[in-house]
Amino acid sequence: MFAEIDPPQRLLMGPGPVNAYPRVLRAMSADLLGQFDPEMTGYMNETMALYRGVFQTQNRWTFVIDGTARAGIEAALVSLTEPGAKVLIVRSGRFGLLLTEICERLGADYVTVDADWGQVVPFDRIAQAARAHRPQVIAAIHGDTSTTMAQPLDSLGELCREIGALSYVDATATLGGMSVPVDAWGADIVTAGLQKCLGGPSGSAPITISDRAAEFIFARRHTEKGIRASDATDGNRARIGSNYFDLAMIMDYWSEKRLNHHTEATSMLYAARECARIALQEGLEARFARHELAGRAVVAGARAIGLAVYGDDAHRMTNVTGIFIPDAIDGETIRRRMREDFEIEIGTAFGPLAGKIWRIGAMGYNARKHKVLITLGALEGCLRAEGFAARSGVDAALEMYEASHA
Amino acid sequence: MFAEIDPPQRLLMGPGPVNAYPRVLRAMSADLLGQFDPEMTGYMNETMALYRGVFQTQNRWTFVIDGTARAGIEAALVSLTEPGAKVLIVRSGRFGLLLTEICERLGADYVTVDADWGQVVPFDRIAQAARAHRPQVIAAIHGDTSTTMAQPLDSLGELCREIGALSYVDATATLGGMSVPVDAWGADIVTAGLQKCLGGPSGSAPITISDRAAEFIFARRHTEKGIRASDATDGNRARIGSNYFDLAMIMDYWSEKRLNHHTEATSMLYAARECARIALQEGLEARFARHELAGRAVVAGARAIGLAVYGDDAHRMTNVTGIFIPDAIDGETIRRRMREDFEIEIGTAFGPLAGKIWRIGAMGYNARKHKVLITLGALEGCLRAEGFAARSGVDAALEMYEASHA
Structure with a gap:
């Protein structure tokens, strides 16, 4: 049993x-x-x-x-x-x-x-x-x-x-x-x-x-x-x-x-x-703003780390972000480290994007400052542990949050 | 809200x-x-x-x-x-x-x-x-x-x-x-x-x-x-x-x-x-026996009340019983009384049986002695309140449980 x-x-x-x-x-x-x-x-x-x-x-x-x-x-x-x-x-x-x-x-x-x-x-x-x-x-x-x-x-x-x-x-x-x-x-x-x-x-x-x-x-x-x-x-x-x-x-x-x-x-x-x-109860406008800020912070953080963000900036969803897996990094190794060392799940991708991008979501209960910051910090750490010269993404995301007074 | x-x-x-x-x-x-x-x-x-x-x-x-x-x-x-x-x-x-x-x-x-x-x-x-x-x-x-x-x-x-x-x-x-x-x-x-x-x-x-x-x-x-x-x-x-x-x-x-x-x-x-x-964990045999006994108790109780049981005795499901609504009794009035006075739901019926039978289930967590007895007692009470000369169904059901040592 x-x-x-x-x-x-x-x-x-x-x-x-x-x-x-x-x-x-x-x-x-x-x-x-x-x-x-x-x-x-x-x-x-x-x-x-x-x-x-x-x-x-x-x-x-x-x-x-x-x-x-x-x-x-x-x-x-x-x-x-x-x-x-x-x-x-x-x-x-x-x-x-x-x-x-x-x-x-x-x-x-x-x-x-x-x-x-x-x-x-x-x-x-x-x-x-x-x-x-x-x-x-x-x-x-x-x-x-x-x-x-x-x-x-x-x-x-x-x-x-x-x-x-x-x-x-x-x-x-x-x-x-x-x-x-x-x-x-x-x-x-x-x-x-x-x-x-x-x-x-x-x-x-x-x-x-x-x-x-x-x-x-x-x-x-x-x-x-x-x-x-x-x-x-x-x-x-x-x-x-x-x-x-x-x-x-x-x-x-x-x-x-x-x-x-x-x-x-x-x-x-x-x-x-x-x-x-x-x-x-939260209010739809407040909710959309919360997701939008979380999405912008993920994008800013990923770029500050030194990662390229996937897709067209003008039409990006606010709640999920595609991030290119750097050359010489195995995407699944990073996902496994994220899960095993930090208890954080980030997404893989389908079809033509499989193995090319990760997808980081900040949705619903998780579209919050501390969760975005924790995720970016974990991603940096995992990338460095695998030999990628990651810069800080946390600082850029935190600055974005502070500038928005959220 | x-x-x-x-x-x-x-x-x-x-x-x-x-x-x-x-x-x-x-x-x-x-x-x-x-x-x-x-x-x-x-x-x-x-x-x-x-x-x-x-x-x-x-x-x-x-x-x-x-x-x-x-x-x-x-x-x-x-x-x-x-x-x-x-x-x-x-x-x-x-x-x-x-x-x-x-x-x-x-x-x-x-x-x-x-x-x-x-x-x-x-x-x-x-x-x-x-x-x-x-x-x-x-x-x-x-x-x-x-x-x-x-x-x-x-x-x-x-x-x-x-x-x-x-x-x-x-x-x-x-x-x-x-x-x-x-x-x-x-x-x-x-x-x-x-x-x-x-x-x-x-x-x-x-x-x-x-x-x-x-x-x-x-x-x-x-x-x-x-x-x-x-x-x-x-x-x-x-x-x-x-x-x-x-x-x-x-x-x-x-x-x-x-x-x-x-x-x-x-x-x-x-x-x-x-x-x-x-x-x-309960064990399938014990579980089937529990449902079977509950079903028999519902049938015995309904008959003791003075109600006719619907359908073929030889092929009756053990966990749900059809009971004819007596003449001069409105089935929905009894169901409403059961719900409002006793907080008990019994079922109505579909198609050719709508308005002709109630369906009493004793399933899963509810296929238990006290729930069967409580339901029969409530049904008797509601029927008498609506003018039907209901006899006791509780006694017959309780006897059946006692005879089975369950």
Whole structure:
């Protein structure tokens, strides 16, 4: 028999998961409720209201999907995309590739507009592609942690209205850390996860859906047998290709209808609710500023150490930074030293960047001065121990914090 | 701003979710780990080993899906069922209907072998249908909580070998409460959830996969771009129609390859691991006996009160009991009284049974003498308060416990 859970106290400064807020962990220790008990549906309604705040939206349909961030992505795409529908995918990293991958499996007829990893796609290229291809759906990643770049999406809604498309945005890595102004963008579906800037565990995916998108999805409604009312009528559009990710049924579950679908993941709901409470109690502007300062301090510190920072400065995510692994240094040796000598995790990289960059995140509960400084100090020490002539990064980061009076 | 999570202390005696073991809630309060940290992958491997015990199997591929029990069902079916494949579905309740529903969405060519709600399908009828239709997959529900019946599945594997099929069994409502002898059945994929007899929160779905089924699924492997090795080769069978539920990629994530797919839901993993530890520490036989006695006590108590018990005595699930709502009694009024006066939840019913039966569960942490007795006493009281001449059910249940020396 294995022993009880007792993980080491490790500082998680990678691209997520990061350490959870203690308040979130405590919220999960509350006992369960029946799924239709009034207190449970009350918590569900409160969670909806809280995430409207976090997503900066008035969307009625704002709730959580029971799965990881990737579950939110698939729920959005399978519900928005009828087989054969044309989807325009904005790609410049691994998670853009994931959108393609999911669309292939859904049988969508997708086209892409691409930028090299480390860049973003200029909005006029997106607009040009949209006008040329007239897609039914435009899908994009807000912050792609694989490249540490944030895609500008300001005019997304306007473009979609012009060509009659709906839009999907994956904000997994940015929600609660960078501004995700859903209504100002005019985005139709935006999804996220808890394990990045919201400072909770993976396993619950906040989602918000515009009335426009909800109307489309309800036209695909096909309530399952066993729970459907005898007088239920189905929508006239193609049935959604997944039961678990059928947003029409999930919205019916989160509505006053309370039509049973899955059994809501109660502990994860408690976690999601507490993440949102923490975010709104801090205040979104204060929160974005905290992440932005932490990100600038990581960049300044890395450069002061003598390391090159990856990607385009103008579009850098504030909460995760790519740092080139110097020649003659083995990236995994440094990561192992960071973990074993300092109990700090920094991130590796995927695909074309594997072995070329580390990724240092400062997200949620960890986007704080002392954690950034400790991480930079540890990185310097590990680099010197491996023979790289690292200068001090701590001083530069500390100066940045002191100059900001944070 | 809403207040912190502080649910009432309610006894959940419905068909699930039930109250979680305090140890499970405490396990979830441990902080997170990086998803590839050695301690995290260690916990993943331990969870695999523990669920081999719970599932009574040697299957290497035994792990958890990040979602509710329904996510496990869909992952199994989408991975086992190629478009156009013939699936034989064994149906006698709501969850049998759910299998049909999912197969429709997958584009499977399914046939069914049915029994009326409250009955099970005799195995010779399953065998007859299998020989006539030669399906690629046979899918069944072990315990369908909608009807409270447990489907016998002893010869499932033998039948599948005879006709060259793979099998899927949903054991959501029985795993950890009734015997689910995966290897003795010869079942190929079996899935479950935590929120019934395992006594944890919904949101993690244990799954076990035979080598035979794994081989089939790996023949459908198509590793996503962005993480695939340059020399990766894909399987020669049809690509799985979901990314999130692609068991080939999920197995690669849980294997020594550790190929990143989703971000493992760490807190739910901690919960799943603790549920299994508790089950194996108690011992499966002791646990099945505890559920069986609790179920018999509920049945005896209900009958002593003067209520009729729903369904076929020979195939009753031990952990959930259907009880007819007497004429002239409104079922929802009793449920509301149970909740408001006694802080006890009992279950309503679905479809053809809605308004006709209550469902009383005694599962996991709640399959205990005092909880059964308290529930029966409360039910008597509520029935008398509403004018039904209820006799004592407590006495009969207590006698049963005393006779068993439990």
